[in-house]
Amino acid sequence: MMRQENYYENYDKKEGLHFDSKVVHGGQGCDPITGAVSFPIFQTATFRHRAFGVSTGYDYSRLQNPTRQELERTMAILEEGTEAFAFSSGQAANMSVFGMLKPGDHVILSDDIYGGTFRIAEDIFSALGCEFTFIDLADTDCLKATIRSNTRMVFMETPTNPMMKVADIQKVAQITKENNLIFVVDNTFLTPYFQRPLLLGADIVVHSGTKYLCGHNDVIAGLVIVKSEEHAAHFRLQLKSRGNGLPPFDSWLLLRGIKTLSLRMQKHDENAKIVAEWLRKHPKVKKVYYAGFEDHVGYEISKKQCTGFGGMISFELDSEETAMNLLSGVKMILFAESLGGTETLITYPLTQTHESIPADIREKLGINKSFIRISIGIENAQDIINDLEQALG
């Protein structure tokens, strides 16, 4: 097909700019035709061909849409990959990652992982003949011992959801390379502002874009970022065939959210440090799980591979009753599923985010009736503490 002039074809990779400038200026940033500072929302299903065999490079929005493309280019720039793909949810992105598997393939995953990812593995891909082993990926000897002849992929969260376990991305990457495995990192918790797994040796990064990337609790989205043409071809086919690309308006909302990613991540990080220290001293709090504590077992690894600890904290209370009082007693803080937005959200993993994990595994991990996860927002830290204090009683 002949190409008509495509004003959206070329974009600037923003080489030489700092990260906090890159988030503001995206791929093309402005509209190359009108100069509109806010990248346009191309709310169209299809694109006109001026003649037979002539295309602008856009044919049908399930395949390509300039607004989604701008988001994808922005994410490829921020994660330092070659190409990115925007999906209708983090789950859809993960489904496409697992779509790389064939019956008989074996995957090793973090033992503490988002419940929805566990569900994709155990309830969907197990039935298709794939096998899964969940281990603590901080233990690289265990990883080496778990690899089998049919192992194809390692899927990691770091820090993990919700126990905040930290694994060494570089060490795992070395092992996956030696064994010719695909290494996937879910970077939802830290975002490329604090951690860039592709630079540390991962092959693929996934995100629930619903969380920090969007940042405002108003979009469900997923992202995959790759660094090889072989993997890019796989995700292009997934988007085209499954038809689960992120719609133009949602892509625009994400682009808008990403512009303030650096500022928001700094504030989440700053607030979380203050709240984690306060929680640790509260008499009704038995244990706090926060990757930013100097005595956290993964602290040195975090210092090596991340530039911050993010806004996620989990903690165990002295009883189920205290947990219930807290969930019902918060006023400014919102008792709701999800994380990564401007508002502080408090979650009960047992019946919300991690309900899909079998009870015995949850119990072993420590996700019990007294266990709470909190996503620290960007409000005033003292207001978050005051609210927790009044609700804990």
Ligand SMILES: Cc1ncc(COP(=O)(O)O)c(C=O)c1O
């Ligand atoms: C770490 C992580 N990965 C993936 C997902 C799934 O994303 P979504 O809810 O956007 O489908 C979530 C959702 O909570 C998550 O926390």
